[in-house]
Amino acid sequence: xxxxxxxxxxxxxxxxxGRLDTSCAGDLEKKLDSLINSAQVRMVVNLKEVEYIxxxxxxxxxxxxxxxxxxxxxxxxxxxxxEIRQVFDIAGFTQLFNIFDTMELAMAxxxxxx
Amino acid sequence: MDTSVIDLLVELIQTTSVIVVFAYLxxxxxxxxxxxxxxxxxxxxxxxxxxxxxxxxxxxxxGIKLPSGAIANIRDLGPMVAGLAAGPLTGLGAGLIxxxxxxxxxxxxxxxxxxxxxxxxxxxxxxHMLRKREFATIWQATLFAALMECLHMGLTLLLARxxxxxxxVVKQVIVPMVIANSLGMxxxxxxxxxxxxxxxxxxEKELYRRALERTEYEMETARGIQQxxxxxxxxxxxxxxxxxLNKPARQVxxxxxxxxxxxxxxxxxxxxxxxxxxxxxxxxxxxxxxIVRANVHETITTSEAIEKANHLIAEEAKFGMFVTLFYAVxxxxxxxxxxxxxxxxxxxxxxxxxxxxxxxxxxxxxxxALDDIRLEQKEVGLVxxxxxxxxxxxxxxxxxxxxxxxxMDRLEKIISNNTNLPAQQLADQxxxxxxxxxxxxxxxxxLTLIVLKVTGADTSAEK
Numbered sequence: 001x002x003x004x005x006x007x008x009x010x011x012x013x014x015x016x017x018g019r020l021d022t023s024c025a026g027d028l029e030k031k032l033d034s035l036i037n038s039a040q041v042r043m044v045v046n047l048k049e050v051e052y053i054x055x056x057x058x059x060x061x062x063x064x065x066x067x068x069x070x071x072x073x074x075x076x077x078x079x080x081x082x083e084i085r086q087v088f089d090i091a092g093f094t095q096l097f098n099i100f101d102t103m104e105l106a107m108a109x110x111x112x113x114x
Numbered sequence: 115m116d117t118s119v120i121d122l123l124v125e126l127i128q129t130t131s132v133i134v135v136f137a138y139l140x141x142x143x144x145x146x147x148x149x150x151x152x153x154x155x156x157x158x159x160x161x162x163x164x165x166x167x168x169x170x171x172x173x174x175x176x177g178i179k180l181p182s183g184a185i186a187n188i189r190d191l192g193p194m195v196a197g198l199a200a201g202p203l204t205g206l207g208a209g210l211i212x213x214x215x216x217x218x219x220x221x222x223x224x225x226x227x228x229x230x231x232x233x234x235x236x237x238x239x240x241x242h243m244l245r246k247r248e249f250a251t252i253w254q255a256t257l258f259a260a261l262m263e264c265l266h267m268g269l270t271l272l273l274a275r276x277x278x279x280x281x282x283v284v285k286q287v288i289v290p291m292v293i294a295n296s297l298g299m300x301x302x303x304x305x306x307x308x309x310x311x312x313x314x315x316x317x318e319k320e321l322y323r324r325a326l327e328r329t330e331y332e333m334e335t336a337r338g339i340q341q342x343x344x345x346x347x348x349x350x351x352x353x354x355x356x357x358x359l360n361k362p363a364r365q366v367x368x369x370x371x372x373x374x375x376x377x378x379x380x381x382x383x384x385x386x387x388x389x390x391x392x393x394x395x396x397x398x399x400x401x402x403x404x405i406v407r408a409n410v411h412e413t414i415t416t417s418e419a420i421e422k423a424n425h426l427i428a429e430e431a432k433f434g435m436f437v438t439l440f441y442a443v444x445x446x447x448x449x450x451x452x453x454x455x456x457x458x459x460x461x462x463x464x465x466x467x468x469x470x471x472x473x474x475x476x477x478x479x480x481x482x483a484l485d486d487i488r489l490e491q492k493e494v495g496l497v498x499x500x501x502x503x504x505x506x507x508x509x510x511x512x513x514x515x516x517x518x519x520x521x522m523d524r525l526e527k528i529i530s531n532n533t534n535l536p537a538q539q540l541a542d543q544x545x546x547x548x549x550x551x552x553x554x555x556x557x558x559x560x561l562t563l564i565v566l567k568v569t570g571a572d573t574s575a576e577k
Binding site: 058060091 | 368387388389390391433434435436438456457458459460477478479480483484507558559
């Protein structure tokens with residue numbers, strides 16, 4: 001899986017590509033942890049090019065979401081393919097995460113709640 | 115270079131070849147290996163003294179008599195190696211054997227030659243101590259041999275009389291002796307260093323192999339313990355048939371299923387999948403299973419039981435661990451399935467009469483994600499020949515060599531085509547087809563199945 005990181009103002013954008021399974025869940029966890037450690041707790045994760053997510057991937061998002069919310073931040077998810085959205089849906093995680101169809105909507109959501 | 119020097123060199127190199135064979139054989143002996151393992155026992159040292167003393171004597175005879183009567187030789191080599199390998203005492207012992215022997219042969223250089231051989235052993239031993247009882251590196255050993263032979267020549271010039279004859283002997287032998295002893299030492303050191311390296315590698319491999327074996331054994335034990343957490347066989351319920359199977363992708367896994375007797379005529383059925391894989395998932399599985407078991411009770415509703423279990427699991431759910439779980443209570447008298455779905459793949463139900471497949475959906479969220487959750491509780495009536503298949507995502511996400519997933523459609527088809535099979539056989543059939551589909555591909559997920567079939571037309575008739 002590939003990870004790309006960028007930032008817009010104080011919002012960190014993490015773009016993922018490929019299969020998010022057990023073998024790379026640890027890498028994602030480290031990446032998001034490093035953002036949190038540098039006090040960047042407002043994140044948008046672009047899942048546009050993610051084809052598969054395993055429960056290990058869900059676990060990482062859940063663990064990191066708990067951390068950023070404690071610090072007043074959020075992890076918003078954007079551009080989920082239908083099959084990825086279904087995985088979040090079945091686990092009930094669509095109730096937990098703010099999920100958006102486009103990056104713009106996800107970014108705008110930060111502005112609204114300010 | 116005149117021919118006599120070349121002849122000398124050739125002969126000395128031949129002698130050195132004998133030394134190489136000696137080095138190889140001696141270095142493989144248990145005494146030498148014992149010394150390398152830092153077992154400086156009396157026995158090991160005595161044997162080395164005798165062996166390298168003998169080598170020293172061979173070095174004298176294997177040497178070449180010069181016209182002057184002096185012998186160009188590699189007598190110092192044995193004591194030097196003995197010293198480098200085992201310390202000053204062993205070096206001195208071997209040196210004394212070679213040195214005294216040389217002294218007894220007589221000749222005008224006998225005193226400096228004997229002294230040099232004894233010194234060679236002692237100095238080798240000091241290097242051994244300086245190297246903290248390790249054999250010197252190839253370069254150190256070779257340099258030592260070359261310098262030792264220069265010292266040998268110096269002593270000859272200092273002690274042998276008449277001086278003019280000593281000078282002529284030294285002139286003749288210094289080049290062949292420095293070269294031959296250095297070469298002999300280089301080869302010896304090469305053999306010994308290689309041996310040390312081989313043994314270190316072998317020792318590391320052995321350690322690694324043992325650690326691996328221990329881990330393997332522990333994992334097998336863990337697997338046994340985990341399997342003992344699963345029901346040995348599905349319970350027998352009048353008017354119903356139950357079949358189940360569980361195949362962890364690794365030795366231990368995060369899937370589990372359970373049958374929990376609640377009260378007369380009521381049986382709890384659990385299927386669950388812990389996030390992640392391997393040991394972390396297995397530990398969380400054991401915890402979740404115990405909590406669910408402890409909270410299921412006849413006095414509270416199905417949803418309350420799992421909501422309470424969630425509260426306890428959430429307290430322990432560090433690192434984002436969660437468990438998706440489907441829990442149903444089978445009321446065999448009222449022929450009713452009451453269920454909640456905590457973020458699990460919705461089970462498939464084939465209604466025989468409608469020959470329609472329905473999904474047992476209910477609003478919920480995986481356990482451990484939130485401290486307090488509300489789960490929707492639903493009910494579905496059961497009639498004869500209805501089939502309910504509960505499964506984990508290892509079934510539908512099994513991948514074949516083209517990267518395709520097994521998927522819901524294939525699962526539905528197997529169920530529809532095999533309605534006549536008994537519950538356990540249907541579970542086995544689904545598993546077989548998944549295995550066939552995914553043949554040769556490494557599967558990453560555990561695979562768990564429960565099949566519930568309604569058999570009797572009326573439960574009262576069974577009594």
